[in-house]
Amino acid sequence: MTKLTDSVAKPYRYFGGEYNTPDMTKPADVRFCMCVADSYEVGMSNLGVRILYYLFNSIDKVICERCYAPFADYEQYLKEHCLPLCSLETQTPLSEFDFVGFSMGYEMCYSNVFYMLELAGIPVCAEDRDDSYPFIVGGGPCTVNPEPMYKYFDFFFIGEGETPWKQIIEDYKLQKTQCNVKKNDFLRYVDKHYDCIYVPGLHPAVYDGDRVVKIPETRAWRNIEPDMNTVFTPQTQLVPSMEIVHDRAVAELFRGCANGCRFCQAGFIYRPVRERSPDNAFELCKNLLESTGYDELSLNSLSTSDYSGLQALLDKLYPYAEAHHVQLNLPSLRLDSFKGQMAKGNRKSSLTFAPEAGTQRLRDVINKNITEENIFDTLAEAFQQGYSSVKLYFMLGLPTETMEDVEGIYSLACRVKALYKKTRTSAKPLRLYVSTSTFIPKPFTPFQWCAFVDRDDVTAKQKYLMDSCKKSGIEFSYNDYDSSLMEAVLARGGRSVADALYLAYKDGARFDAWGEHFDFEHYRKAFEACGTDIGQIVGAKDLREVLPWDFVDIGVSKTYLENEYNKAMCGTTTPSCNKRCNGCGLAKYGYCKDSHGNTKIN
Amino acid sequence: MLIFKFTKTQSAALVSHVDNLRAVTYILRRAGVEVDYSQGFNPHMELGFSAPIALGVESLAEYVSVKTSETSELTERLNAVSPAGVSFVAQWNANINLAATINRAQYKLSATGIGSVIEEITSPGYSITYEERGKEVTKDVSSRIFAANRVDDDAAQVTLAIGNDNLRPDRLLLYLMKKYGLVGDYRIIKLAAFVDDVPADEFIAAHCVLH
Numbered sequence: 134m135t136k137l138t139d140s141v142a143k144p145y146r147y148f149g150g151e152y153n154t155p156d157m158t159k160p161a162d163v164r165f166c167m168c169v170a171d172s173y174e175v176g177m178s179n180l181g182v183r184i185l186y187y188l189f190n191s192i193d194k195v196i197c198e199r200c201y202a203p204f205a206d207y208e209q210y211l212k213e214h215c216l217p218l219c220s221l222e223t224q225t226p227l228s229e230f231d232f233v234g235f236s237m238g239y240e241m242c243y244s245n246v247f248y249m250l251e252l253a254g255i256p257v258c259a260e261d262r263d264d265s266y267p268f269i270v271g272g273g274p275c276t277v278n279p280e281p282m283y284k285y286f287d288f289f290f291i292g293e294g295e296t297p298w299k300q301i302i303e304d305y306k307l308q309k310t311q312c313n314v315k316k317n318d319f320l321r322y323v324d325k326h327y328d329c330i331y332v333p334g335l336h337p338a339v340y341d342g343d344r345v346v347k348i349p350e351t352r353a354w355r356n357i358e359p360d361m362n363t364v365f366t367p368q369t370q371l372v373p374s375m376e377i378v379h380d381r382a383v384a385e386l387f388r389g390c391a392n393g394c395r396f397c398q399a400g401f402i403y404r405p406v407r408e409r410s411p412d413n414a415f416e417l418c419k420n421l422l423e424s425t426g427y428d429e430l431s432l433n434s435l436s437t438s439d440y441s442g443l444q445a446l447l448d449k450l451y452p453y454a455e456a457h458h459v460q461l462n463l464p465s466l467r468l469d470s471f472k473g474q475m476a477k478g479n480r481k482s483s484l485t486f487a488p489e490a491g492t493q494r495l496r497d498v499i500n501k502n503i504t505e506e507n508i509f510d511t512l513a514e515a516f517q518q519g520y521s522s523v524k525l526y527f528m529l530g531l532p533t534e535t536m537e538d539v540e541g542i543y544s545l546a547c548r549v550k551a552l553y554k555k556t557r558t559s560a561k562p563l564r565l566y567v568s569t570s571t572f573i574p575k576p577f578t579p580f581q582w583c584a585f586v587d588r589d590d591v592t593a594k595q596k597y598l599m600d601s602c603k604k605s606g607i608e609f610s611y612n613d614y615d616s617s618l619m620e621a622v623l624a625r626g627g628r629s630v631a632d633a634l635y636l637a638y639k640d641g642a643r644f645d646a647w648g649e650h651f652d653f654e655h656y657r658k659a660f661e662a663c664g665t666d667i668g669q670i671v672g673a674k675d676l677r678e679v680l681p682w683d684f685v686d687i688g689v690s691k692t693y694l695e696n697e698y699n700k701a702m703c704g705t706t707t708p709s710c711n712k713r714c715n716g717c718g719l720a721k722y723g724y725c726k727d728s729h730g731n732t733k734i735n
Numbered sequence: 736m737l738i739f740k741f742t743k744t745q746s747a748a749l750v751s752h753v754d755n756l757r758a759v760t761y762i763l764r765r766a767g768v769e770v771d772y773s774q775g776f777n778p779h780m781e782l783g784f785s786a787p788i789a790l791g792v793e794s795l796a797e798y799v800s801v802k803t804s805e806t807s808e809l810t811e812r813l814n815a816v817s818p819a820g821v822s823f824v825a826q827w828n829a830n831i832n833l834a835a836t837i838n839r840a841q842y843k844l845s846a847t848g849i850g851s852v853i854e855e856i857t858s859p860g861y862s863i864t865y866e867e868r869g870k871e872v873t874k875d876v877s878s879r880i881f882a883a884n885r886v887d888d889d890a891a892q893v894t895l896a897i898g899n900d901n902l903r904p905d906r907l908l909l910y911l912m913k914k915y916g917l918v919g920d921y922r923i924i925k926l927a928a929f930v931d932d933v934p935a936d937e938f939i940a941a942h943c944v945l946h
């Protein structure tokens with residue numbers, strides 16, 4: 134027992150000591166600190182960090198450590214003892230590393246980036262950091278629009294990191310040990326040699342207020358690893374001795390998603406589908422379970438039930454799991470392929486479906502390829518098997534949405550109730566949850582030109598659902614408008630919002646991804662002080678307009694997104710990439726041909 | 736049934752009792768030890784731990800019983816797959832309810848000046864004052880204190896009750912630090928466990944099942 138354990142809750146999260154921690158004592162020329170701007174419990178399940186952590190530590194003379202955002206009690210402890218924020222493994226101050234990388238999985242973590250840098254005693258603005266400070270690097274899905282954070286990072290890595298990152302670190306090691314390379318020289322070097330690296334300081338942009346006039350003169354390419362069977366894949370993971378979110382072995386089956394739902398950014402920025410072979414996936418599962426001792430396994434991907442090798446994999450996994458007391462988790466089962474898969478060995482008592490929109494018309498607009506027939510067939514089967522709890526997820530504020538679509542949500546829920554009456558085998562009453570989120574039109578989706586919904590509009594729709602669900606004994610929940618609005622600003626903003634974000638942090642914003650911590654007031658004040666017009670940022674854009682993120686090339690052409698937008702407005706659907714190639718542009722780079730990527734299409 | 740003695744030092748000392756239970760489960764699974772699982776909806780390994788210690792107390796003497804038919808020497812196999820700070824140091828084949836049997840623990844307390852004041856705690860009717868659920872409580876704890884020795888000015892060894900009717904060493908130490916105005920950080924290490932006067936290791940060895 135020490136003063137630390139008296140004043141700080143769960144101090145383990147700041148010191149690590151997890152099983153499977155790589156050797157931290159080997160000689161190192163390059164030290165990388167991988168950060169997640171969220172708590173330990175959340176950050177520990179970040180798959181990208183997991184991969185790069187083991188990748189870096191596998192390189193000769195390179196050590197990679199980790200750091201997460203501390204809660205207020207530990208922040209207080211550090212300040213009282215005049216300690217800087219340190220890495221978990223060797224308790225080295227972040228400022229002493231060569232690189233401090235942030236994996237940014239969601240925009241709402243930006244305020245915590247400032248928080249961690251300041252606790253580490255590192256100036257937040259890139260231009261205020263001389264050669265004595267580490268490179269501050271951003272990666273993860275948010276970097277498809279890095280502009281809101283442009284002045285705080287030395288460089289951004291866009292896309293999947295396995296192959297280029299290894300080379301970048303090797304290059305740096307060589308240049309550091311042989312000629313003690315200067316920071317700016319290295320930045321110019323990576324800018325020139327790596328198309329997936331964006332150095333904002335080398336590429337100015339021009340803004341008129343919050344409207345971009347001239348985007349950076351560069352092309353930042355989203356790196357796409359061609360082959361999941363040969364890509365660097367850690368066959369192990371850290372096992373913390375305290376509970377974390379997703380506290381289990383997690384195997385990534387494939388990247389990308391074939392469905393092309395128009396609202397879903399992940400469906401575009403992770404294209405194309407690249408699958409592991411079932412044998413490769415099974416080996417991975419087995420190695421993960423054996424090296425961690427975990428008794429629970431998740432199969433992870435954007436749409437697991439679309440995995441073409443699922444049956445082959447499960448045929449091997451079920452007996453293995455049974456023999457080794459392992460519980461299998463099969464998340465994100467799509468409604469239309471749920472049938473037949475139904476959860477052998479899956480003890481979930483509640484079914485979760487995401488029709489996303491209440492009418493077929495709107496589902497066609499967003500290209501959610503699910504019909505009511507699918508929904509009710511599946512549910513009938515589930516109810517017959519004794520399921521008695523259903524969660525339905527929808528979005529409000531979708532493009533072209535009218536009150537009729539919202540009434541469709543309620544009517545769908547009522548018909549689920551009626552179906553339960555007819556087909557139930559369980560003695561329990563039906564528990565039916567309807568949950569809505571507010572749609573955020575994100576960059577690199579066909580809806581990137583659409584406006585984020587008005588507060589009054591969405592409030593009226595929420596109220597309607599609240600009242601009608603209450604009458605019918607359906608539990609209804611919705612998410613906070615302000616936090617969605619903020620996410621929309623962070624996702625769609627350009628360089629013009631950067632100052633306000635830091636100001637909001639100074640005013641107290643942090644842990645914004647946590648509902649109980651988020652307070653829009655910090656941002657409202659900051660936007661006011663900076664004269665930011667968020668209406669301009671979240672409002673509708675003209676198809677011909679330049680967008681702040683247009684210099685990033687995710688491989689899917691802007692023309693394709695525009696065509697998809699036009700098709701959406703006509704309610705025309707686009708089939709899954711598993712049925713045919715829809716010409717999104719990636720084939721041009723050799724993807725979705727027989728050699729790599731989606732081998733299902735030739 | 737096998738009984739293991741293990742340590743809980745370094746960052747493992749920051750692991751709560753419940754989390755430690757999971758950590759030991761994973762160690763046994765990684766080592767490939769065939770442990771019996773409970774029946775029922777949520778099967779778990781049949782493990783029994785010695786009484787919990789407070790978060791932050793380092794320990795050289797934790798015990799866990801494992802229901803298994805294995806009889807071979809496993810400590811090396813377990814240590815090869817244990818996280819930092821957890822080290823298995825002894826193994827017996829015995830059937831003992833550890834939590835109910837082990838009832839005393841010896842601790843080393845370190846804090847500036849503690850050695851000079853420790854011996855008062857063995858005086859008859861000794862009471863301490865501490866906070867419990869926001870209220871100040873004064874309690875006679877003399878029946879829970881079995882020994883107290885000065886090691887040097889800044890260190891002491893005490894033997895206290897654990898399990899039911901225990902006395903938390905941190906509670907005692909913080910009381911003394913407050914009473915005598917001792918400042919600075921402190922540290923507690925659990926050195927050994929006992930069944931009454933008998934060292935736990937000896938007790939378990941005496942109850943070994945032969946095969």
Ligand code: SF4
Nearest residue numbers: 710714715717720725
């Ligand atoms: S290239 Fe064709 S098959 Fe591949 S992701 Fe694009 S549309 Fe789908």
